[in-house]
Amino acid sequence: MQGRQLAAALCVAATTAACGNGGADSADAKAAATDGADATATPTDAQAGTVPDALKDTAAPLADGATGPVDGGAELADAVTAIVCPGPAKPAADASWGDVAVPDTAGCAKEDPQFFKGTAPPPQSLAIEVGVVNPGGVFVPYQDGDWVPLVHGSQGGFHVWAGLRFKLPGSAVPKAKLQTDMVVRAGCAQVAYGNNPVIYPELQGDGSYVLGNAATPGLEMRFSADETGSEVNSAIVGKFCNRWYELRVAARDMATQKWGTASVRVRAYDTSVGMKK
Numbered sequence: 001m002q003g004r005q006l007a008a009a010l011c012v013a014a015t016t017a018a019c020g021n022g023g024a025d026s027a028d029a030k031a032a033a034t035d036g037a038d039a040t041a042t043p044t045d046a047q048a049g050t051v052p053d054a055l056k057d058t059a060a061p062l063a064d065g066a067t068g069p070v071d072g073g074a075e076l077a078d079a080v081t082a083i084v085c086p087g088p089a090k091p092a093a094d095a096s097w098g099d100v101a102v103p104d105t106a107g108c109a110k111e112d113p114q115f116f117k118g119t120a121p122p123p124q125s126l127a128i129e130v131g132v133v134n135p136g137g138v139f140v141p142y143q144d145g146d147w148v149p150l151v152h153g154s155q156g157g158f159h160v161w162a163g164l165r166f167k168l169p170g171s172a173v174p175k176a177k178l179q180t181d182m183v184v185r186a187g188c189a190q191v192a193y194g195n196n197p198v199i200y201p202e203l204q205g206d207g208s209y210v211l212g213n214a215a216t217p218g219l220e221m222r223f224s225a226d227e228t229g230s231e232v233n234s235a236i237v238g239k240f241c242n243r244w245y246e247l248r249v250a251a252r253d254m255a256t257q258k259w260g261t262a263s264v265r266v267r268a269y270d271t272s273v274g275m276k277k
Contacts, residue, residue: 084098084238084241084242085237085238085241085242085269085270085273086147086241086242086269086270086273087149087241087269087270087271087272087273087274088269088270088271088272088273088274090147090149090269091147091269097242098242100242100243100244100267101244102244102265103186103187103188103244103246104187105185105187105188105246107188108185108187108188109188113179113181113250113252113259113261114181114195115179115181115197115250115252115259121259122257122259124259124260124261125258125259125260126166126168126251126252126253126258126259126260127166127167127260128164128165128166128249128251128260128261128262129141129164129165129166129262130142130162130163130164130247130249130262130263130264131162131163131164131165131218132161132162132163132212132217132218133163133210133212133213133214133216133217133218134214134217135214136214137213137214139163139165139204139208139210139212141165142247142264142266143264144264144265144266145265145266145267146264146266146267147266147267147268147269148160148161148247148266148267148268148269149161149268149269149270149271150223150237150240150241150268150269150270150271150272151271152234152237152271152272153220153222156233156234156235157222157223157224157232157233157234158222158223158232158233158234158237158240159192159194159220159221159222159223160184160192160220160221160245160247160266160268161212161217161218161219161220161221162182162194162218162219162221162247162249163210163211163212163217163218163219164178164180164201164209164210164211164212164218164249164251164262165208165209165210165211166201166208166209166251166253166260167207167208167209168209168253168255168256168258171255171256172203173203173255174202174203175200175201175202175203175209176200176201176203176209176253176255177198177200177253177254177255178196178198178199178200178201178209178211178251178252178253178254179196179197179198179199179251179252179254180194180195180196180199180211180219180249180250180251181195181249181250181251182194182195182219182221182247182248182249182250183221183247183248184221184223184245184246184247184248185245185246185248186226186227186240186243186244186245187227189226189227190225191223191224191225191226191227191232191240191245192221192222192223192224192245193221193222193224194219194220194221194222196219198254199211199219221247223240226239226240234272237270237272238270240268241268241269241270241273242267242268242269243267243268244265244266244267245265245266245267245268246263246264246265247263247264247265247266248261248262248263249261249262249263
């Protein structure tokens with residue numbers, strides 16, 4: 001329990017959001033994984049495990065700003081600080097998880113993509129979308145305000161998924177050759193990244209190219225540091241849950257040299273809420 005208590009305590013310090021697991025039980029999480037766009041925001045059992053029976057009746061979110069114990073059976077009997085992160089499934093659209101301030105990024109320094117280091121970028125000429133591919137193989141673009149999952153990996157870290165969709169008029173090659181530069185920012189601080197020197201999005205039936213597939217929703221944008229530069233791991237994921245982030249993506253097609261950027265502001269929930277840490 002020490003890991004969960006630490007994560008909850010850090011999360012309380014980072015946000016004024018409400019507590020609980022959003023009332024989601026294991027059946028809800030499984031249903032969400034196969035339901036349209038929600039499936040893009042819910043990990044598979046292999047990625048995040050299943051919810052123990054003892055946690056199926058965990059409490060709904062408390063009132064804004066409130067804290068208190070969560071009634072989740074034996075697994076949470078020794079919890080002294082309420083979990084303030086929504087999860088493990090995507091929060092309902094009408095659920096209240098506190099009034100979390102959206103960072104003002106207007107004054108943040110703008111950096112050129114890594115693939116332009118040392119040279120001045122030409123004007124953008126490639127329209128791209130950032131999102132994920134759901135389990136049905138359909139690309140679903142992220143929208144400002146979407147909840148996205150913090151997915152835990154096998155090496156003790158966590159990430160969010162980011163896939164891409166774009167068109168190359170006149171091109172019919174089965175795979176495009178793409179360079180990407182992807183970052184996640186909390187305010188002006190970079191907290192996650194997903195750069196790839198070369199990657200190969202596949203041509204779709206509608207003429208677009210998509211990075212991601214039903215098995216792998218997109219690229220892993222791995223959280224590597226907090227705003228102070230300190231390293232992070234899954235034990236303190238609560239510090240990053242229920243916060244706003246900017247996903248900023250740049251991509252360049254190596255055959256045509258066309259490039260473009262896209263960004264979206266999203267809020268994070270934790271796929272490990274209710275899991276034994």
